[in-house]
Amino acid sequence: MEEEAGEEPGLGRSTAPRDFHFYHMDLYDSEDRLQLFPGExxxxxxxxxxxxxxxxxxxxxxxxxxxxxxxxxxxxxxxxxxxxxxxxxxxxxxxxxxxxxxxxxxxxxxxxxxxxxxxxxxxxxxxxxVIPEEEDEEEPADVFCITCKTPIRAVEKEFDEHKDHEVTPLNKALENAKDEIHKNMYKLEQQIIEMENFATHLEEVFITVEENFGRQEQNFESRYNEILETLAQKYEEKIQALGKKKKEKLETLYGQLVSCGENLDACKELMETIEEMCHEEKVEFLKDAVAMTDRLGKFLKTKTDVVISTQPEFEDQTLDFSDVEQLMDSINTVPAPSAPVINPQAPNSATGSSVRVCWSLYSDDTVESYQLSYRPVQDNSPGKDQVEFTMTVKETYCSVTNLEPNTQYEFWVIAQNRTGPSPSSEHAVYMTAPSPPIIKSKAIRSCEEAVLICWESGNLNPVDSYTVELTPEETPETSGVTESVVGIPTCESLIQLQPRHSYTIYVRALNVGGTSARSKPAMVHTTGSYFHLNKDTCHPWLTISEDEFTVVRSEKKTLKREPPPGKAQFTRCVAVMGSLIPVRGRHYWEVEVDECLDYTVGVAFDDVPKQEDLGANCMSWCMRHTFTSARHKYEFLHSKTTPDIRVTVAPKKIGILLDYENSKLSFFNVDISQHLYTFSCQLHQFVHPCFSLEKPGCLKIHNGISMPKHVTFF
Incomplete structure (x- = not known):
């Protein structure tokens, strides 16, 4: 019986837990089985x-x-x-x-x-x-109590205060602790990068201010030294001219003073001589008077210069400071700057609506402002006008806002001072960061250990890569911790996760300009496999509910037109497929059925013939139920063949286990934990869940649920 069910050797009843019951295919089997006593x-x-x-x-x-x-x-x-x-x-x-x-x-x-x-x-x-034995020696800890956050022995879990606590193996606890440390280190690295970028920005501003004022100081010092040299030269020239004038005036006045003194002495001598003559005898007086009269007449006929040859007042000397004035003006007159050099775009220098542009200039230039111009990069098709924008800035950098996301812009810059503008710099192309991607929630596929996330780019132009960020549900161990998967080239990613956890997922897009903002969040639960019914494959007689988990067949309808063969939609078989399950591992879901319902459930490849019944070919594996007034009939179909198996208890809920790793498909009666049958499949590609209703009725799918204990042993 076990060989017919496709069970592996070694999965006998002796290894099953006590609460697991096996049932024979035609009779309930006895529960008296060999019991193991692990403790003994x-x-x-x-x-x-x-x-x-x-x-x-x-x-x-x-x-x-x-x-x-x-x-x-x-x-x-x-x-x-x-x-x-x-x-x-x-x-x-x-x-x-x-x-x-x-x-x-x-x-x-x-x-x-x-x-x-x-x-x-x-x-x-x-x-x-020989080391004597110590009967009371304490056994080493072999598990970790998550509640108390301490290593304990396994026996304490059963009998001590840790009985109701959640425990995990020490190796796993160590790995989790390392993972948490790595996540925190990643966050610290991100903060360090942000601080380093900010410090680099401050350093650029500091250097720019220092260079500008340094050039101004050098210019002022040079002009000031030139003015001092010119003034000193003019001072020497004027002092020398004044000395020469002074010497000439003093020499002239001294000559006049000597001549005046000589005339005064001659006058005094004549006066003394005349006085002496007046006291002499008349005869001698008359003799000397005739000679003195001639001498006095000659003296009086000589003109004495009593006009000062030069005035004592200082003559106003006109000073020509025109060249000094020119030098003074030159302090405020500098040459026009050279063309700036615009820098290539730095990584992470843009957002979805802004970009930071930087440039540099030559050290000898003095600049008062810059004219930054830009325009979007477009094709040079005739008739298209490229709109240009210009803004005035004081620094050698500028954050340009109100831009379109994931778009290239052409930038150039001109330096200005009071003398005039510089030539234009070379043109540089900068790119804004992308728009946030859009997660396709209904396309997410998950199991207990992994999730496949799909999204839309949200950008017209291609992006370089994507980053997926996962934040676990808030717990004391994972509070604030975010995991990142970077460098994803396409719009989907398969990510390994911890089982039985909930995650909030975000996606970012990256290009040369930077990282986009986060997408809108999506929730993922690793409590079980998750899929929707695909309306594109649905037969016209079937109706899918709004939540895409229930399929209904009403009374038979007449098709106005048969769907063309070979398409995604089923034609002959009244069936519908679920979304593809593209995640390796074990997947489990349940189907709620009616005892009187004719149905087929199972899996099939994507290219299964849509005009054939499920199980009628080598591309589908199914369980089929038909109900007559006499009995229930159950078939496990693959390539139109089925084993000879009887199921005496009609299931109301069927559990389906898809095991990609071991290439198996198993069916269970959920209500009584009964294993029905296991296919050994050749799963060379991923499969879809599939459902068929051969009579009016309803099938309700339950997914996203944990695997029961009786399933985990298959």
Whole structure:
């Protein structure tokens, strides 16, 4: 029976848990099965292992007749006592044997002494190296209590205060702790990168301000030194001219003063001579008067210059400072700057609506402002006007806003000062970050260990890659932790997750400009497989509910027109497919059925013929139920063949287990935990769940549920 069900060897009832019941295909089987006692087996195995250890450490002192039933010393006997007993026994045997021999007393005594010393050394050596057992030695911890966050022994989980706590193996707890540390390290790395980018930005501003003011200081210092040199030169020239004028005036005045003194002396001499003549005799007076009259007449006829040749006032000297004024003006007059050099776009310098543009200039230039111009990059088709935008900035960088996402823009910059503008820089192309992607919630496929996420780009132009961010449901262990999967080239990604967890998923798009904002969140639960019914494959006689989990067949309708063969829609078979399950692993779902309903459930490849019944070809594996007034009939169909199996208890809910790894498809009666049948499939590609209604009725699909215990053993 088990071979017909396609079960693997080794999956017999002896390895199943006690709460799992097997049923024969035509009769309920007895529950009296061989029971295992794990606790008793463990005790026996522990005794055997400890006995083996005793045998290995003391085998050279233990005789066969002293060993237990298994050939080992009795459990619990101290190694030291056992060795001592063996030593005494062997010594007594040697002594008795020596008495029977014809050896001398001295020889016999020497041999006995030698034996005693040898065995004594061996015993002492044995006693030194044997570590006595400690019956109360504490067993090492082998599990980790998640509730108390501490390592414990497995026995404490069953009998101690940790009985109702959730535990996990130490290795798994260690891996989880490492993962959490790695996630926190990733967050720290992101913060470091952000701070480094901000520090780089501040450094650029600092260098720009320092260079601008440094150039201004050098310019002012140069002009000031030129003005001082010019003024000093003019000072020397004017001082020399004033000295020359002073010398000339003083020499002229001195000459006039000497001439005036000589005339004054001559006048005084004449006056004295005339006074002396007046006191003389008349005859002598008359004689001298005639001569004096001639002399005095000549003296009076000589004109004395009494007009000062130069005035004492300072003559106003006109100073020409025109060249100094030109130098003063040159302080505020600088040459026009050279063309700036626009920098290539830096990574992560853009958002979806803005971009940060940077440029540099030559060190000798003095700049008052910049004119930044830009326009979107378009094709040069005739008749299309490229609109240009210009803005004035003071720094050597600018954040341009109100841009279109995932779009290339052409930038160029011109430097300006009071002298005039510089030539234009070279044109550089910058790109804005993409728009957030759009997650297709209904296209998400999940199982207990993985999820397949699908999304739309949300951008007209291609992007470089995508990043998926997953935030686990808020728990003390995962609070604020976000995992990232980067470098995804397409609009879907298969991600391994922890079972029985809930995640919030976001997707970002990346290009050379930066990262987009997060997409709208989507929830993923790894409690089981999840899929929807595909309306594109639905036969016209079937109706799918709004939530896409229920399929209904009403009374028979007449088709106005048969669908063309070869399309995705079923034509002959009144069936519908579920979404593809493209995630490797184990998938489980349940179908709620009616006992009086004719239905078919199973799986099929994507290209299964839509004009054939399910199970009628090698591309589908199905369970089919037909109901007549006499009995229920169950068939497990593949390539139009079915095994001879009877199911006596009609299931009201059918469990289906799809195992990609082992290429198996199993069916279960959920209500009584009964295994019905297992296909060994050749699953060379992914499959779709499929459902068919041969009479009016309803099938309700339950997915996203955990696998029951009785399913996990198949």
């Amino acid at each position: 087996n463990n005790r026996i195995r522990r005794e055997v292992i400890e006995a083996e250890d005793d045998h290995e450490l003391g085998e050279e002192f233990v005789d066969e007749h002293r060993l237990g039933a298994f050939g080992y010393p009795p459990y619990g006997m101290k190694r030291r006592d056992l060795a001592r007993e063996q030593r005494d026994w062997r010594l007594s045997g040697e002594a008795a044997e020596a008495e029977d021999l014809d050896y001398g007393g001295q020889v016999l005594a020497g041999q006995c002494q030698t034996l005693r010393e040898a065995y004594g050394r061996a015993s002492e050596e044995y006693e030194c190296y």
